[in-house]
Amino acid sequence: MNIGYATVVESERLYGETWITWFRAPELARGAYPGQFLMLRCSDDASYGCGSRAGARADDPLLPRPMSYHRLRDGAGGAEWCLLYDVVGRGTAWLAGRRPGDRVYAWGPLGRGYEVGHASHNLLLVAGGIGVAPLVWLADDAVSRGLNVTMVIGGRSAAQIFPSALLPKEVEVVVTTDDGSSGRAGFVTEPFGELLEWCDQAFACGPNAMFAAMAAVARKARVRRSVQVLLEERMGCGTGICYGCAVEVRLRGGRTMKLVCKDGPRFDVRDVW
Ligand SMILES: Cc1cc2nc3c(=O)[nH]c(=O)nc-3n(C[C@H](O)[C@H](O)[C@H](O)COP(=O)(O)OP(=O)(O)OC[C@H]3O[C@@H](n4cnc5c(N)ncnc54)[C@H](O)[C@@H]3O)c2cc1C
Ligand code: FES
Numbered sequence: 265m266n267i268g269y270a271t272v273v274e275s276e277r278l279y280g281e282t283w284i285t286w287f288r289a290p291e292l293a294r295g296a297y298p299g300q301f302l303m304l305r306c307s308d309d310a311s312y313g314c315g316s317r318a319g320a321r322a323d324d325p326l327l328p329r330p331m332s333y334h335r336l337r338d339g340a341g342g343a344e345w346c347l348l349y350d351v352v353g354r355g356t357a358w359l360a361g362r363r364p365g366d367r368v369y370a371w372g373p374l375g376r377g378y379e380v381g382h383a384s385h386n387l388l389l390v391a392g393g394i395g396v397a398p399l400v401w402l403a404d405d406a407v408s409r410g411l412n413v414t415m416v417i418g419g420r421s422a423a424q425i426f427p428s429a430l431l432p433k434e435v436e437v438v439v440t441t442d443d444g445s446s447g448r449a450g451f452v453t454e455p456f457g458e459l460l461e462w463c464d465q466a467f468a469c470g471p472n473a474m475f476a477a478m479a480a481v482a483r484k485a486r487v488r489r490s491v492q493v494l495l496e497e498r499m500g501c502g503t504g505i506c507y508g509c510a511v512e513v514r515l516r517g518g519r520t521m522k523l524v525c526k527d528g529p530r531f532d533v534r535d536v537w
Pocket of ligand 1: 301325329330331332333347348349350351352353354355356357394397398495496497498499529
C-alpha cells in the first residue's frame with residue numbers, strides 16, 4: 265500500500281449521473297489488480313494539501329471514501345488510473361467537483377480483488393448499476409490475455425447503463441433494465457442463470473439484493489461455478505484497523521466474522537448468502 269496525493273488529470277460526467285475522474289499518481293496503483301480499491305479523503309483541508317474552497321468546511325466529511333480502480337492507462341507522466349462513480353452524497357459530490365490540477369489524498373491498493381483461475385477461459389461478468397466500475401478493468405485485462413468475456417450489465421433504466429462502445433469490442437454484452445428502456449426488461453439474474461453453465465467462473469459487483477438473488481440462482485443451478493462478488497461496507501480506514509467493515513460469512517459450515525477491507529472485498533457469493 266502507498267499513501268500520497270493523486271493529481272486530477274481530467275474529470276467528466278460520462279453518462280447519466282455517473283462520473284469518471286482520471287488521476288496521475290502511478291505509485292497509488294503499483295501492484296494493483298482488478299477488484300482492489302483505494303481510500304480517498306473527500307474534503308477540503310489545508311493540512312492534507314487539497315486547498316480550501318470558499319464555503320467548504322475542513323475535514324467534512326471526516327471519513328475517507330472507498331472506491332474501486334476502474335481503469336488504467338499510460339499517461340505522459342506515467343501510469344494513470346481512474347474512478348467511475350455515482351454522486352450519492354457529500355463525498356462523491358466533492359470528488360465530482362475536482363478539476364484538473366487539484367490534488368486528492370489517498371491510499372491504496374487495498375483489499376483482495378478478483379482471482380481468475382489459470383484454467384478459466386470463459387468469464388461471466390455481472391454488473392448491477394455502478395457495480396460496473398471494477399468489472400470494466402477485469403474485462404480489459406481478461407481480453408488482453410485472450411480470454412472470452414461476456415458481461416451482463418443491469419440498471420434501473422438506460423441512463424444507468426455503462427456505454428458498451430467503451431468496452432473492448434471482443435466483450436459480448438447483455439443489457440438488462442428494470443423498466444425495459446434498454447436491452448432486456450428484467451434483472452441481471454436471468455441472463456446470469458442462463459450463462460452459468462457456459463462460464464468457468466463468474467464475477468459480480470452490485471447491490472446486496474442482487475448478490476442474494478444470484479446466490480439463490482447459483483444454488484439451484486445444475487453446475488457448480490465459482491461466483492466471486494465484491495462486498496460494499498461503510499469503511500473508516502480500509503486497512504483492517506477500525507473494524508468498521510466487519511461482516512458475518514459462512515466458512516466450512518460455521519459463521520465467522522471477516523473484514524471487508526482486508527479479507528475482502530472479494531468473497532464467494534455462497535459464503536455470504
Ligand atoms: C470497496 C468499495 C469499493 C467501492 N467502489 C465504488 C466505485 O467504484 N464507485 C462508486 O460509485 N462507489 C463505490 N463504492 C461505494 C462508495 O464508497 C460510496 O458510494 C461512497 O462512500 C459514498 O460517499 P458519499 O459521501 O458520497 O455518500 P454518503 O453521504 O456517505 O452516503 C450516501 C449514500 O450512499 C450509501 N453509502 C455510503 N457509503 C457506502 C459504502 N461504503 N457502501 C455502500 N453504500 C454506501 C449510504 O448508505 C447512503 O445511502 C465502493 C465501496 C466500497 C466499500
Ligand atoms: S474499514 Fe477499518 S477495518 Fe475495515
